[in-house]
Amino acid sequence: MVKSVYVDNAATTAMSDRAIEAMIPYLKEVYGNPSSLHTVGQVAKEALFGARQKIADLIGATVNDKISEIYFTSGGSEADNQAIRSAAYAGLAKGKKHVISTTFEHHAVLHTLKKLEKEGFEVTYLDVHSYGNITAAEVEAAIRPDTALVTVMYANNEVGSVLPIREIGAVCRAKKVIFHTDAVQAVGHLPVNVVEDNIDMLSASAHKFHGPKGVGFLYCRTGVPLKSLIEGGAQERKRRAGTENIAGVCAMASALEEAVSNLDKNMKKQAAMRDRLIAGLSKIPHSKLNGDTKNRLPGNVNMCFEGTEGESLLLHLDAKGICASSGSACTTASLEPSHVLLALGIPHEIAHGSLRISLSEENTEEEIDYLLEQVPVAVDEVRAVSCLWDDLKNGKREHLI
Amino acid sequence: MALYSEKVMDHFTNPRNVGIIEDADGIGEVGNARCGDIMKIYIKVNDGILTDVKFKTFGCGSAIASSSMATEMIKGKPISEALTLTNKAVAEALDGLPAHKMHCSVLAEEAIRAAIKDYYDKNGIEYDLAQFPEPHDEEEEHAHNDED
Numbered sequence: 001m002v003k004s005v006y007v008d009n010a011a012t013t014a015m016s017d018r019a020i021e022a023m024i025p026y027l028k029e030v031y032g033n034p035s036s037l038h039t040v041g042q043v044a045k046e047a048l049f050g051a052r053q054k055i056a057d058l059i060g061a062t063v064n065d066k067i068s069e070i071y072f073t074s075g076g077s078e079a080d081n082q083a084i085r086s087a088a089y090a091g092l093a094k095g096k097k098h099v100i101s102t103t104f105e106h107h108a109v110l111h112t113l114k115k116l117e118k119e120g121f122e123v124t125y126l127d128v129h130s131y132g133n134i135t136a137a138e139v140e141a142a143i144r145p146d147t148a149l150v151t152v153m154y155a156n157n158e159v160g161s162v163l164p165i166r167e168i169g170a171v172c173r174a175k176k177v178i179f180h181t182d183a184v185q186a187v188g189h190l191p192v193n194v195v196e197d198n199i200d201m202l203s204a205s206a207h208k209f210h211g212p213k214g215v216g217f218l219y220c221r222t223g224v225p226l227k228s229l230i231e232g233g234a235q236e237r238k239r240r241a242g243t244e245n246i247a248g249v250c251a252m253a254s255a256l257e258e259a260v261s262n263l264d265k266n267m268k269k270q271a272a273m274r275d276r277l278i279a280g281l282s283k284i285p286h287s288k289l290n291g292d293t294k295n296r297l298p299g300n301v302n303m304c305f306e307g308t309e310g311e312s313l314l315l316h317l318d319a320k321g322i323c324a325s326s327g328s329a330c331t332t333a334s335l336e337p338s339h340v341l342l343a344l345g346i347p348h349e350i351a352h353g354s355l356r357i358s359l360s361e362e363n364t365e366e367e368i369d370y371l372l373e374q375v376p377v378a379v380d381e382v383r384a385v386s387c388l389w390d391d392l393k394n395g396k397r398e399h400l401i
Numbered sequence: 402m403a404l405y406s407e408k409v410m411d412h413f414t415n416p417r418n419v420g421i422i423e424d425a426d427g428i429g430e431v432g433n434a435r436c437g438d439i440m441k442i443y444i445k446v447n448d449g450i451l452t453d454v455k456f457k458t459f460g461c462g463s464a465i466a467s468s469s470m471a472t473e474m475i476k477g478k479p480i481s482e483a484l485t486l487t488n489k490a491v492a493e494a495l496d497g498l499p500a501h502k503m504h505c506s507v508l509a510e511e512a513i514r515a516a517i518k519d520y521y522d523k524n525g526i527e528y529d530l531a532q533f534p535e536p537h538d539e540e541e542e543h544a545h546n547d548e549d
Contacts, residue, residue, distance in 0.1 A: 309437055311461035315413060328437060328461070337437065349434035385419050385465055387441040387457035388434055 003321045005367045009208075009299060010157050010185060010358035011325055015251070016210040022254035023212065026247035034244055035233065044246050048072075051253035058253075058260045059202070060193030061219055071218045071226070071236050072249050076184040076205030077108035078229070079218035082240075083201040084112045084151055086220075086227040087178040088121055091148020098147045100177075102126045102134055102163075103343040105153050108203075109182050110339070113151075121148075130345045132159050132291040136167035140175070149178045154186035154202075158327055158340040158356060159291025160300025162190065169198025178224060184208055184216075188259035189297060190267070200224045206248065210360075211255035215248035266361040270298035273359055273368050277301045280372040284379055286392070288401040290344060290354065299359035302327075304346065306401050307389030308353035308382040310337075316378035317355075322371065327354040349388070350400055405462060406496035412466035417473045420455040427523065429515025431536045432508050438464045440512040442472065446520055449479050456512070463495075463502040464509075470494050471509035480517055484532060486510060511536040 006014070026047060032040030034048050049067075056067040073079045088099055101113055103125045113123045124142045126134050139150055150172050155162045165181055172179035180201035186192055187202075188209025194202055201224060205216040220226045220239075232241025259266070278289055278301055286306035305313070310328025317324055327338025328351070336342075337351035346354075357371065383389040391397040405413070422443035432439040438460030445453035454476045456468040471491045475483040488506035492498045498506060518533045520526075 307459065309460050309464075312413075312465060315410075315462045319414065348437070352434075352437035385416060385457060386459040387430070387439055388459035390421070390441075390457055 003370075004323065005321055005363075005370055006323045007357045007359055007363065007367075007371065008323045008325050009360040010297075010356065012207045012213065013210045013360055014362065015207075015212060016255055016258055018258050019206075019211050019251040019255040023247040023251040026250055030246070034246065035235070044244075047246055047250055048244055051249045054253040055217060055256060058256050059187065059204075059219060060195050063195060068237060069219055069222055071220060071239050072244060073203075073216050073218055073240060074214055074245075075207075075216040076106075076182065076203050079203035079205075079216050080106070080108040080151075080180075080182050081112050082226070082229045083180045083203060083218055083220070084109065084149065085116070085229065086225060087149040087151075087180060087201065088116050089227060090178070090225040091146075092121075094148075096146045096148035097121050098144050099123045100126065100139060100142045100147060100150045100152075102128050102152055104128045104132070104156055104159075104161075104340045105151070106157055106182055106184065109151055109153070126152075128161070128343050131293070132156065132161040132344050133163060133295060134168075136164055136171045139168050140171045143171070143175045143177055147175075147177050149180060151180040151182070154181045154183035154192065155190065155297050156291065156340060157185045158338060159302045159344065160185075160297040160358075161292035162186070162295040162297060164295075165199065166197045169200075172200070173198050185297060188256055188263075189299065191263060194219050194221070206252035206255060209255050209259045211252040212248050215245050215252050217252070262361065267298045269361055270359045270363075273363060273365065274298060274301055276368055277357060277371060278303075281375055284376050286399055286401055287379075288350070290341060290346065297358075301357040301359075302354060304341075304350045304354045304401065305379045305382075306350060306353060306399060307386050307392050308379055309386070310352060310354050312382045312385075313353070313355055313378055316381045317374065320374045320378065322374060322378075325356045325358075327356065328352045347400055404499070405466070408470075408494070408496040409463060409466040409498065412469040412495065413462045416456075416465055416469040418455050418469065418476065419457065421457060422453060422455050425455075425516075427516040427518075427520030429512045429517070429519055431511045431515055432460070432464075434459065437461070438505065438508060440464065440468055440508045442468070442512040442516045444513075444516045444520060446480065449481070451475055451478055451480060451483055460505065460508075461502070463498050463505040466495055467491050467498070467505045467509040468512070471506075471513060475513060480520075483513055484517060486513060 032044040034045035056062040184205045187204040200221045202219040207213040230241045290302040310326025341351035425443035426446045427444045430441045443455045454472040458468045488510040491506040
């Protein structure tokens with residue numbers, strides 16, 4: 001392979017050197033169990049405390065030293081599951097059986113909600129419109145006296161829309177409804193402050209901001225009840241049993257510290273590269289940008305190219321050393337394209353031909369040049385073999401975009 | 402570790418028999434845009450022999466590789482032999498396909514049958530309908546597996 005251009009950072013990121021270095025002492029010397037009484041255990045316990053303090057500070061959770069609001073989990077999915085099920089059942093105890101969400105949440109949220117529906121809850125899924133966003137007013141209108149929880153993602157993993165979290169949080173606070181946000185794509189990428197953003201519960205995952213896989217955290221505001229999903233020991237103040245992943249937690253804290261301290265610089269750099277990509281790739285005939293054009297993650301480009309199929313596109317790009325992703329059915333092992341693209345009202349045949357490029361600050365202008373040169377070539381390669389493209393070209397089928 | 406065998410990648414990267422036959426004797430089109438794959442096969446027939454075969458496919462890597470392999474397997478062969486081509490044979494010739502991609506080889510088999518049937522219909526050639534089962538409806542088989 002000539003070169004490798006990794007632009008699939010919404011799937012996962014490379015660990016930063018600093019995060020890797022932060023792990024090593026806890027894999028080598030400080031291998032103790034924080035629940036142990038001896039010195040090696042207690043040193044590990046202190047490291048855990050330090051990481052919790054750091055993360056609380058970085059997301060604005062530390063008000064009056066309330067670092068007990070951070071719970072370490074195995075990642076974003078676990079945090080989403082725990083937050084949603086806890087809040088739903090806390091509501092049920094007061095006779096509330098209604099939950100509000102959106103149609104384009106991550107499956108960690110959607111499938112948890114589907115399960116709750118089977119258990120007797122009622123869920124309102126707010127339409128995200130063709131532009132891929134919702135308003136706080138729409139959330140407000142959906143709130144009922146029996147609403148137990150609003151769970152809305154901070155930013156969408158596929159199309160990059162950034163939702164009006166602060167306003168939604170304010171509405172929930174005013175209506176006294178618990179507000180959870182799946183912030184897996186936002187933490188470390190956007191300024192996130194749980195107090196200013198009126199957030200009660202927030203899920204995050206380390207590997208999305210150059211930390212390790214298998215570790216994440218759940219912020220749960222003091223006073224918001226939290227039930228455990230995993231029974232066992234008394235770790236995480238009895239809310240999450242299991243010996244702590246100290247190395248992972250310390251690496252996560254370091255990665256987040258690095259991301260937050262470079263946030264402005266990284267956001268500007270990524271947004272400039274993103275905008276150059278969008279402008280350049282939009283010149284491909286019969287292409288379309290998906291998601292919110294204004295309120296958008298700095299690193300997200302998601303486009304459809306009519307007459308192409310996503311997996312073929314990815315294979316051609318992979319041959320050129322470009323690692324990207326697609327919402328096509330063939331990449332999901334089902335025949336349905338991405339539920340996110342369908343939620344935006346994009347027709348199936350267009351959704352199959354989607355390409356997501358997700359940047360990190362590690363990407364370079366030279367790599368953007370390479371993408372701008374090679375993506376159109378790959379689109380042409382797919383279209384050259386495509387009978388659907390033939391039909392569009394010779395007018396047997398009407399162009400939809 | 403790779404998603405596909407080297408054979409699949411070879412036929413995807415350098416597909417054989419891509420194109421359109423303007424004066425085709427038979428054309429078969431199966432699949433639909435909604436499901437993300439359409440296969441179109443063009444045949445030229447002389448004395449019961451498939452003298453030329455071309456294809457155009459909208460679909461994933463295995464759909465394109467299956468089309469390429471299938472056209473190669475029937476080109477220059479008698480129609481009678483082409484009708485015995487099974488999706489399994491196509492998949493085997495490609496050194497296997499992932500389980501959830503087997504439907505791509507089914508499409509190839511069906512597209513060839515559809516092209517031959519079209520040739521028979523256009524030329525008033527009688528045939529046994531049992532040889533041409535209706536292509537199955539993909540939409541009814543949607544598996545709902547998940548990712549990410």
